[in-house]
Amino acid sequence: MNFDPRFSTRNFASVGTRPIRPDGVDKVTGRARYGADFNMAGQLVGRVLRSPHAHATIRKIDTSKAEKLPGVKAVITAADLSDLTDGDAAMYDILDNCMARTKALYDGHAVAAVAAVDARTARQALKLIEVDYELLPHVTDVDEAMKHSAPLINDAIFTEGLEEKPVKPSNVTKRSQFGHGDVHQGFGHADFIVERSFKTEQTHQGYIEPHACVASVSSDGTADLWVCTQGHFVYRQHCAQLLGMEASKLRVTSSEIGGGFGGKTHVWAEPVALALSRKAGRPVKLVMTRDEVFRASGPTSATSIDVKIGARKDGTITAAEATLRYSCGPYPGSWAEIGAMTAFACYKLENVKTVGYEVLVNRPKTAAYRAPSAPMAAFAVESAVDELAKEIGMDPVDFRIRNAAQEGTRSSYGPVYGPIGIGPTLEAVKNHPHMKAPLGKNQGRGMACGFWFNFGGQTCTDLNIGMDGSVSLAVGTVDVGGSRASLSLVAAEELGIAYEQVKAIVADTSSLGYNDMTDGSRGTFSSSMATISAARNAIKVLRERAAQMWDIAVDDVVWEQGHAVAKGEKHGNLGKLSLKEIAAASGKTGGPIAGHSELVADGAGVSFATHICDIEVDPETGATRVLRYTVVQDAGKAVHPTYVEGQYQGGAAQGIGWALNEEYIYGKDGRLQNPGFLDYRIPVCSDLPMIDTQILEIPNPNHPYGVRGVGETSIVPPLAAIANAVSNAAGVRMSHIPMSPPRILAAIEAERAG
């Protein structure tokens, strides 16, 4: 049956309610098993040796002493992970990042690994491995790395995306450009122009659960991997390819996941654990320390961004331009490209141009962090937009409303928008009591908008109806924050049964078809689409079985509120058959009843948010306090509103940390100086106020219930909203994130000095 994903209005019975999540009790009793909570008989402890140098050639690694230590069962280096990537440059980079092949490219880069009977032996063994490094000059700053004089990180990289291939290699791997119209002409029509430069420092997703896995490779070539990941099917593919296995022989089970936010979308140590297990012939458990998580997983980019916006006196923007430079770590990425796409996505612009540069630096490989690349671009653009409104003498909300994109607007990155929520979030903010609340001394209010694309992607779901009429829903998208609850609600909605009658699980890679990972806010969007499709397929079977039980034509049977109902006067005496009754008879009517779905979820539906924030700045110390925070965001349709609110609040809190406090600090030696939660300080409970939320529902036309992704957009506006608030409170424009007390104080003092 062809599935029609288009939105149609309906009255919801289950969707939109707030039941307790199915995995909840296990999580409050300590029974839920996360990455490090799984053990196998005879398992060894794996540990990784990491480079202390930012950039060095590995001349030689001598593992002989470590191998001789009693209790050590395997030692591996890059030599044990042969290159099977067959010209696939992206896979080669993943391999090289898992275990440095010829050069260590950042402080924390893996160079060797051991498996031993216990943690102490493994630690001792690491100390016995001798690595002969030849130090190379390094560069960690994104602007420095772009200079011609900068040390080259990879001499095979020639900037892509230029009209002519450059003659010399450089650290700039790619240039990308978006936009339309003629910005030069547009600026010519402007009465006011604001031009500013901004910087943001590198931050980490900061999930509380370190990366962890247990790998077990058998001598018959099959293997099991238990791991905390946002995408076990992708992990299976990558691990299988890097180890030369057939994907079907590697079964990957995703554990409960203790946060990912994009950071658990790449394999890091999993191929190493598998290689250790293969060599030792025993299961190997490998858990990163917090220090390793900071030094050697994937934080977000550090950036340097120039913005120029011009407007007429009446407040119409005539042209907008941005140049964005994003650090990628030592391997090519597309982070600036995404930043360049999102930068002006909130606005209706006749003339717009953005250019992105991807820059290699001696820092860990950049990974996605919640709406990756968008918060930094929004910080720069929304700060400049505020400045421009001020110069024109317009209220910042009105200025944005005047220029907001609408249905039919050609976005700055190309596509033409369908129904979107930027205007409605701005109107809601304009009318929000928060905007009218009085402010005290040294306090300022800021607001800002944010955009995120949202993804869809490949999705596979099974819905099995038991003989007792209860429903098992097996999905392949990892549940990062309550999606089993929302998907159970969707199944209950579609089948017309109670939420409690459905039990959702995340199936392993051997039990279900391929699923893309849970990223791009796609978990609930795409799996709910697949769940609806699977439920509709099951309903078709249920109707056939009812028709058979009644001995009437299937076309005469409709599905209503959990029952098969015979239609038409001639069947007036037949009554109804419940799902339970049909299920109970299934053994005699053709066997088990199930609905399956395999689809590519298209049309994820872009999402917009507008945030308001009040900040108090201490002019003596530069210290800040967040007094009040409000998030307004379009969810399309909130399936489980409590978890939607949770996504809004969580994203805002991460944004607050990023804006005010969090940053990777590198020493001159290229070493990370703050790889721990003490010195890389994320917001704690006493740093934050309650975070107010308002959910708007502008249906996504490409989803049966109107659902849009909700997980990421909430981290896009905070950097700018807070920067605008700080600027209003302190009377100085902050152009460098995080706005830590010394930076604010320096800005205030510079202003005072004139």
Add this chain to the structure above:
Amino acid sequence: MAGVAVSTTINGDSVEYLCQPDETLLDVLRDRLGLTGVKEGCGTGDCGACSIILDDRLVCSCLVLGAEAEGRRVETVEGMAHGDRLHPLQQKFLEHAALQCGICTPGFLIAAKDLLAKNPDPSEEEIRFGLAGNLCRCTGYDKIVRAVQDAANVMKGA
């Protein structure tokens, strides 16, 4: 290194184990005794995921040695519910959706239990400062604070 024999009480039960002198109580609980409800987020006393109550005192079990539990009382998240009856804090965490990923939850529950034992009627600010030793990266703390407030109300009534 020779092992240390330890007799202690965990969640009301007498327990004996052998551990290494340099082994943390966190590792003993998780790796020797299978109490994996106690989580490790940092191993350095900065995240609170490993929170336990040791003789009526809230501690990070990653900063305590296994040998130090000798003769003392240890309370972990596994001991909070009575049979199949959840502790009011556990129930309120569920009702308020005070967890997203849930990795911080055992630590928060134990810290909140300790807080309410000492201050049955905390203000919002007291809750926020009382729980400031526990990191949560998912929730922004809003729903955690509300769950603790609600649980405090229920427990006062009980």
